[in-house]
Amino acid sequence: MRKVLRSYDYKLTRIEKGYNNRSLYINVGDLRIEEKEVTQFMKDKFIGGKGFDLWYLWHAVTPQTRWDSPENEIVMSSGPIGGITQYPGTGKTLLAAISTLTDIPIDSNVGGYFGPLLKFSGWDALEIQGKSENDLVIVIDGNKGHISIEDAGDLPYDTHLLTEALTEEYAENEDDKRSVSVVCTGSAAEHTLVGMLNFSFYDTFRKTVRVKQAGRGGLGTIFRNKHIRALVVKFKGVKGNLNNPADVATINRIGVKMHKQIHDLDDKQNGMRKIGTANTVMIMNQYDLLPTRNFQTGGDPEAYRIAPEVFVNEFLTQGIHDGCWYGCTISCSKAADNFKLRTGPYAGQCVTVDGPEYENAAGLGANLGCFDPRHVLEANFYCDTYGLDIISTATMMAFVMECYERGQITREDMGGLDLRFGNSDAALELLHQMARGEGFGLIVGQGTRKMKKIFVERFGADEQLLNDIGMENKGLEYSEYMPKESLAQQGGFALTNKGPQHDEAWLIFMDMVNNQIPTFEDKAYALYYYPMFRTWFGLMGLCKLPWNDIVPADNGRTETPAKVPEHVQNYVDIYNAVTGQKIDKEELIIQSERVYNFQRVFNIRMGKGLREHDSSPYRALGPVTREEYLSREERYDNQLREQQGIDPTTMSLEEKLAATRAYREKQFKLLTDAVYKRRGWTNNGVPTPEHLKEIGMDLPMLLEVVEPHL
Amino acid sequence: MIKVNTRDHPWQEGMTVRGVIEEKKFTFRHLVVRVNGNFIPEDQYEHHVINDGDNVMVIHLIAGG
Numbered sequence: 001m002r003k004v005l006r007s008y009d010y011k012l013t014r015i016e017k018g019y020n021n022r023s024l025y026i027n028v029g030d031l032r033i034e035e036k037e038v039t040q041f042m043k044d045k046f047i048g049g050k051g052f053d054l055w056y057l058w059h060a061v062t063p064q065t066r067w068d069s070p071e072n073e074i075v076m077s078s079g080p081i082g083g084i085t086q087y088p089g090t091g092k093t094l095l096a097a098i099s100t101l102t103d104i105p106i107d108s109n110v111g112g113y114f115g116p117l118l119k120f121s122g123w124d125a126l127e128i129q130g131k132s133e134n135d136l137v138i139v140i141d142g143n144k145g146h147i148s149i150e151d152a153g154d155l156p157y158d159t160h161l162l163t164e165a166l167t168e169e170y171a172e173n174e175d176d177k178r179s180v181s182v183v184c185t186g187s188a189a190e191h192t193l194v195g196m197l198n199f200s201f202y203d204t205f206r207k208t209v210r211v212k213q214a215g216r217g218g219l220g221t222i223f224r225n226k227h228i229r230a231l232v233v234k235f236k237g238v239k240g241n242l243n244n245p246a247d248v249a250t251i252n253r254i255g256v257k258m259h260k261q262i263h264d265l266d267d268k269q270n271g272m273r274k275i276g277t278a279n280t281v282m283i284m285n286q287y288d289l290l291p292t293r294n295f296q297t298g299g300d301p302e303a304y305r306i307a308p309e310v311f312v313n314e315f316l317t318q319g320i321h322d323g324c325w326y327g328c329t330i331s332c333s334k335a336a337d338n339f340k341l342r343t344g345p346y347a348g349q350c351v352t353v354d355g356p357e358y359e360n361a362a363g364l365g366a367n368l369g370c371f372d373p374r375h376v377l378e379a380n381f382y383c384d385t386y387g388l389d390i391i392s393t394a395t396m397m398a399f400v401m402e403c404y405e406r407g408q409i410t411r412e413d414m415g416g417l418d419l420r421f422g423n424s425d426a427a428l429e430l431l432h433q434m435a436r437g438e439g440f441g442l443i444v445g446q447g448t449r450k451m452k453k454i455f456v457e458r459f460g461a462d463e464q465l466l467n468d469i470g471m472e473n474k475g476l477e478y479s480e481y482m483p484k485e486s487l488a489q490q491g492g493f494a495l496t497n498k499g500p501q502h503d504e505a506w507l508i509f510m511d512m513v514n515n516q517i518p519t520f521e522d523k524a525y526a527l528y529y530y531p532m533f534r535t536w537f538g539l540m541g542l543c544k545l546p547w548n549d550i551v552p553a554d555n556g557r558t559e560t561p562a563k564v565p566e567h568v569q570n571y572v573d574i575y576n577a578v579t580g581q582k583i584d585k586e587e588l589i590i591q592s593e594r595v596y597n598f599q600r601v602f603n604i605r606m607g608k609g610l611r612e613h614d615s616s617p618y619r620a621l622g623p624v625t626r627e628e629y630l631s632r633e634e635r636y637d638n639q640l641r642e643q644q645g646i647d648p649t650t651m652s653l654e655e656k657l658a659a660t661r662a663y664r665e666k667q668f669k670l671l672t673d674a675v676y677k678r679r680g681w682t683n684n685g686v687p688t689p690e691h692l693k694e695i696g697m698d699l700p701m702l703l704e705v706v707e708p709h710l
Numbered sequence: 711m712i713k714v715n716t717r718d719h720p721w722q723e724g725m726t727v728r729g730v731i732e733e734k735k736f737t738f739r740h741l742v743v744r745v746n747g748n749f750i751p752e753d754q755y756e757h758h759v760i761n762d763g764d765n766v767m768v769i770h771l772i773a774g775g
Contacts, residue, residue, distance in 0.1 A: 287737075509770045
């Protein structure tokens with residue numbers, strides 16, 4: 001037994017219409033444990049989930065707060081719909097903190113059981129503030145109404161060992177293991193700024209602990225900086241009515257309809273139940289959208305080696321329910337069982353690898369030029385157990401590889417690592433260095449923005465080139481989609497609150513292939529509607545996938561198939577059925593818009609959030625190098641003719657590159673103008689008081705921030 | 711000349727919906743096709759003839775990230 005440093009008993013109460021109406025505050029510095037009231041104002045303006053996270057974070061920090069300040073908080077919350085078991089994808093936890101990479105709020109969402117179990121344990125949100133001197137474990141027992149802060153003792157560091165140990169410790173028996181969820185990170189989170197948080201759930205079919213990741217923005221690094229080794233919640237007795245919804249019959253009816261759609265249509269549509277999100281790897285490759293070798297091109301002839309079929313046929317266990325929360329029949333949390341590791345501290349051991357998700361295969365595979373499924377799975381496993389955000393890690397490593405191959409840094413600069421594209425051994429060794437806190441891994445672990453500075457100042461690299469090819473915006477690394485030929489997606493990455501993560505807007509096909517949004521106004525509408533709509537999932541505790549990774553059979557006959565109108569109505573109906581309110585699909589968007597604009601103003605309060613912070617690396621907009629241009633020469637030459645009326649046959653390659661760049665940068669500027677206008681912001685990206693009033697967010701605390709910028 | 715997703719595309723005698731999809735290398739399988747605004751079911755792709763001047767929309771219903 002570990003030493004208990006502080007304990008706290010609380011009264012068990014009943015959730016009413018999706019809310020406990022209280023939240024939990026824990027300060028790991030002075031070991032305070034307190035309850036806070038969730039007010040009607042909070043519910044009206046911020047709804048829950050990410051909204052609650054940002055509300056609490058605003059009050060915890062000042063403009064001077066940085067990621068490692070004691071007052072920085074990790075806030076996590078489910079949402080009013082979160083935890084219902086009748087509809088797929090309701091188990092998300094939303095998190096926020098001041099990011100290690102961006103100095104502004106990062107938000108991240110994650111599956112696993114923690115969010116719903118925290119809510120069923122009596123808490124609509126959890127704030128963790130302060131900084132401990134020694135490693136701690138926080139334990140919340142939702143059946144006993146008991147919280148303890150304990151010394152971490154001799155618990156292991158890496159995720160797969162730590163989650164197993166704590167699940168074993170806190171479960172009363174094998175059946176009880178599914179009542180336990182652990183939040184933790186791994187050894188690399190102590191040495192890098194890209195540490196993520198793993199959220200566990202017990203897989204009763206495999207009889208092993210599985211993990212999902214809150215990946216972006218360094219949440220795991222902050223967690224370890226606070227000297228928290230793990231956070232455990234235990235709640236036994238999950239059932240379909242724990243939210244005590246206003247109208248459970250409606251939820252049941254909609255849920256049955258949705259499960260039938262998945263059953264009947266998934267195999268014909270995306271095959272989520274067989275391969276999960278990695279189903280799109282070859283589609284991205286075929287449409288020139290799979291980022292390859294640091295986003296230089298959008299595809300490679302070798303991509304077939306990491307095709308979905310390879311993972312399905314050779315690695316992923318089939319026929320097992322792979323939902324990361326009860327009732328999710330989309331079942332996309334795929335896993336490779338008995339995978340034998342060949343490198344690192346666990347070499348020779350057989351493990352279960354959670355994944356690969358699309359981002360893992362695209363980032364660790366194609367973007368590193370490593371078209372080897374075993375490399376993808378091994379790197380996937382080590383990133384997870386070490387607590388590394390795979391998206392940032394992959395994009396950072398791709399940047400390093402290109403810098404090396406272009407002679408910007410040398411093998412000596414990298415401590416002898418031969419980090420050229422396709423060198424799996426060197427890439428894996430770099431991961432191990434990040435975990436050990438050694439060598440070049442310490443530099444790479446600082447993230448792309450800091451690496452650029454180090455490479456220029458210490459190694460004499462070309463600053464302009466590094467700014468062009470370093471795929472970060474606001475300090476956060478790009479996720480794994482090639483945006484060069486989709487102006488709307490360029491905005492979907494750069495004109496975001498937290499940075500270039502695709503969860504705000506994924507418009508590549510709608511824009512580039514379908515050509516459904518040809519004008520600036522069309523694109524601006526899409527960059528208004530979709531970010532607002534998708535923000536709503538984060539207020540509710542919902543996963544995005546059941547919205548459009550499965551669609552009704554007749555969705556294509558609707559006026560707006562990309563919106564999936566039937567599923568939007570499902571969400572409206574479920575929200576009303578849980579909370580007893582009567583919103584419509586327009587109010588749904590306004591609910592999101594309030595929180596989205598709050599986050600924008602929060603960024604401004606932290607000294608960012610203006611137009612200059614929404615700029616894009618040129619690699620995301622167009623071809624930086626001669627090789628990139630020549631690889632798609634016919635396309636770019638045609639664009640010079642058709643878009644600019646220029647005859648490319650009279651131009652040198654340098655002239656063509658320059659003309660293409662000038663045109664594309666202007667297009668991005670015009671897009672930015674249109675998007676800001678559509679969102680109700682000034683030309684500098686500041687929400688106007690009029691717009692804030694229109695959406696019911698003309699709060700004095702927000703007006704005080706925006707007024708100096710008007 | 712026809713329009714495919716609002717962009718010009720050369721027309722040929724006897725061209726079908728399937729032919730357009732293949733010429734454009736639209737390999738994604740979950741498509742919604744409309745010709746002059748009319749929905750074309752997938753089982754008609756082989757037979758539905760495209761006429762000169764037609765407006766063909768081939769919408770990829772891909773969920774993505």
